[in-house]
Amino acid sequence: MTKNSVYSVCGMCTVRCPIQVDLEGDDLKFIQGNPHSPLKGALCARGAAGPGLLKDSDRIRQPLIREGERGEGKWRKATWDEAFEYVADKLQGIIKEHGANSVLWSDRSGPFADLHKAFVKGIGSVNYCNHDVTCGRNVHHAAKSLTGFGRKGTVYDYKNAKHIILQTRNIFEAINVSEVNSVLDGMAAGAKLTVIDIRASITAGKADNYFQIRPGTDYAFNLAVIHELIEKKLYDTKYVQKYFDGFDKLKVFISDYSPEWAEEKTGVKAADLRAFVAELAKAKPQVIWHAGWMAARYDDSFYVARSAYIINGLLGSFGTKGGLPILAKPGDCGRKGLNSLAGLFPKPEGKRADGVGWKYPHLDAGPGLLNLAFKAIETADPYPVKAYIVHRHDPMMALPDPDAMKKIFEKLDLMVAITFSWSTTAWNSDVVLPMSPYLERESIMACKNGLKPHFFVRKRAMEPSLDTKADWEILCGIAKKMGIEKLAFDSIEDIWKFQLEGTGVNIEDLDATGIVSLTDKPVYFDRDNLKFNTPSGKIEIISSKWEEVGEPSLKPYEDKPAPEQGKFRIAFGRCGVHTQGHTMNNPILHEQMPENVIWINKDKAAEMGIGNGDLVKVSGNNGYSAQTRAFVTEFIHPEAAFMVHGFNSGVPAETRGRDKGVADHRLMVGGLEKWSKAGGGLSLQEHFITIEKA
Numbered sequence: 001m002t003k004n005s006v007y008s009v010c011g012m013c014t015v016r017c018p019i020q021v022d023l024e025g026d027d028l029k030f031i032q033g034n035p036h037s038p039l040k041g042a043l044c045a046r047g048a049a050g051p052g053l054l055k056d057s058d059r060i061r062q063p064l065i066r067e068g069e070r071g072e073g074k075w076r077k078a079t080w081d082e083a084f085e086y087v088a089d090k091l092q093g094i095i096k097e098h099g100a101n102s103v104l105w106s107d108r109s110g111p112f113a114d115l116h117k118a119f120v121k122g123i124g125s126v127n128y129c130n131h132d133v134t135c136g137r138n139v140h141h142a143a144k145s146l147t148g149f150g151r152k153g154t155v156y157d158y159k160n161a162k163h164i165i166l167q168t169r170n171i172f173e174a175i176n177v178s179e180v181n182s183v184l185d186g187m188a189a190g191a192k193l194t195v196i197d198i199r200a201s202i203t204a205g206k207a208d209n210y211f212q213i214r215p216g217t218d219y220a221f222n223l224a225v226i227h228e229l230i231e232k233k234l235y236d237t238k239y240v241q242k243y244f245d246g247f248d249k250l251k252v253f254i255s256d257y258s259p260e261w262a263e264e265k266t267g268v269k270a271a272d273l274r275a276f277v278a279e280l281a282k283a284k285p286q287v288i289w290h291a292g293w294m295a296a297r298y299d300d301s302f303y304v305a306r307s308a309y310i311i312n313g314l315l316g317s318f319g320t321k322g323g324l325p326i327l328a329k330p331g332d333c334g335r336k337g338l339n340s341l342a343g344l345f346p347k348p349e350g351k352r353a354d355g356v357g358w359k360y361p362h363l364d365a366g367p368g369l370l371n372l373a374f375k376a377i378e379t380a381d382p383y384p385v386k387a388y389i390v391h392r393h394d395p396m397m398a399l400p401d402p403d404a405m406k407k408i409f410e411k412l413d414l415m416v417a418i419t420f421s422w423s424t425t426a427w428n429s430d431v432v433l434p435m436s437p438y439l440e441r442e443s444i445m446a447c448k449n450g451l452k453p454h455f456f457v458r459k460r461a462m463e464p465s466l467d468t469k470a471d472w473e474i475l476c477g478i479a480k481k482m483g484i485e486k487l488a489f490d491s492i493e494d495i496w497k498f499q500l501e502g503t504g505v506n507i508e509d510l511d512a513t514g515i516v517s518l519t520d521k522p523v524y525f526d527r528d529n530l531k532f533n534t535p536s537g538k539i540e541i542i543s544s545k546w547e548e549v550g551e552p553s554l555k556p557y558e559d560k561p562a563p564e565q566g567k568f569r570i571a572f573g574r575c576g577v578h579t580q581g582h583t584m585n586n587p588i589l590h591e592q593m594p595e596n597v598i599w600i601n602k603d604k605a606a607e608m609g610i611g612n613g614d615l616v617k618v619s620g621n622n623g624y625s626a627q628t629r630a631f632v633t634e635f636i637h638p639e640a641a642f643m644v645h646g647f648n649s650g651v652p653a654e655t656r657g658r659d660k661g662v663a664d665h666r667l668m669v670g671g672l673e674k675w676s677k678a679g680g681g682l683s684l685q686e687h688f689i690t691i692e693k694a
Contacts, residue, residue: 173574392418
């Protein structure tokens, strides 16, 4: 039997690691990281469980059109042509009555989003969103307000760093494989690792310094670090003189925020904080203070991220090898980038439904603010939003308060889910268009920017085993029915040819390894001649764009309320064997972790008579409660209770994952309204829960 390998891209999480799929005839034998990848190819447990998607007996087998009430689970099987016709007719009717901007889209983002943006622009809608309101919006805007680059404008050069600080970034569990390998390479070369967290995660277990901080006091900790750097003159003076605008105002602002002050707020001893800052000073400028990945946590998370970037600036990390080098793109390698599918269409007219760019002029459009787009569905302000297309994304799991969302979605005339597995959102949709699992689909060409920019491609390793399609087939199929000719591609090869035209790269060039590097060596810009993308060309401590809308650049610290007696501040995160709510029904990964437990501090548990492994009842303030097991440990702050996110979706079609563990997002009542006007992120850990022995 013929043996062959296909180079493709993993689809088990948003990272999209490059992979090699080994086949014998039509049988899948093995999946491994692409050994030719400049990202040091490897796979995590989730990536290795890709075959579980194919083996999932609960998979959606063909297009479905709702017949009963939303969420009732009554579906009519449809052909693809029938489903495309149905969706196209509904969209055209809605657009005719309410205008193109009445159509909302959201997805998980990632390297293939150019196709999605092209589809939305082809319809004529301004309302493209993704999940980032629950992830990196605060970090992006913090970076934007200081450097003008945004959070993806710099690279974390871990392997050349001397000190790595992870705050709101659990890198060894919320896994990006290439990042994990780079951190380990850096540590092997002598880099120190510091972790600041409310609990001792696996990442904390590998750290040289671990600070167990009181929940919600990260900003206080960071202010004290800035205070110590400035008061002791431990910062990079030449760098600050050259690249800082507004340093004197920072110096005045920070004067009262001493390590002793921070000790009262955070619980971290002043002497320990001072010793830590001294270590940073010795390592500068090869220091990385990670500003956060999922930073939709507290009301002041924008300022936590902003203070982290200020610390990076004070230490001279921006533009530094071993720090935060400026991101390189194909043009920086003397090469042409991929042609944009979204560029085929003009910019749609009108205001965004979420208010970004006009009501909130300091915030970038980009992914938008999905919770505010939902508000527009509810209120029809600034105009009616009547159709919602959800692509590979489960907002009813990813965002808080699904009961509130369900009521909001009642105002929609059409809700379409494009998905490779069941989700709460798909279960409550009008039409479900099943996307082939990543092993059975190809995707558009993509470019990975960074120190070594490169093109890469996902190729179909196997033919679809069920009546499913690739995302390009689905969107181009709907586009054809709607008469959007520029997106009516007949083959993925036609799309690839369009994307590669003029780049000097051919489709055949990617056959050998799935990757074409655009440079032989990492691209580092001249640290002595940096140009920041701000009005002054410098790191701006005071951002006029934020000040003009009443959001201070330097915000005084405000105390957060402690939990009431018997309550805990909710905390959540990820683990190494699941991807949020996407993998709980995967038979391979479900076996590894069938439900989440809840972390409780041992002293608090003793007060409540709860022992390790006891069954407990976890309740919110909306009547929702669920049972799980207690994980009793000294390695979590007494005010917090932690759960892995993504369990107990409640979807009847998922026979393994349903009713297992606690759905943390259902405990966040009113959470769609809790968001940061300064950064745009939701405040998902500003909620309190009750725990009692079951």
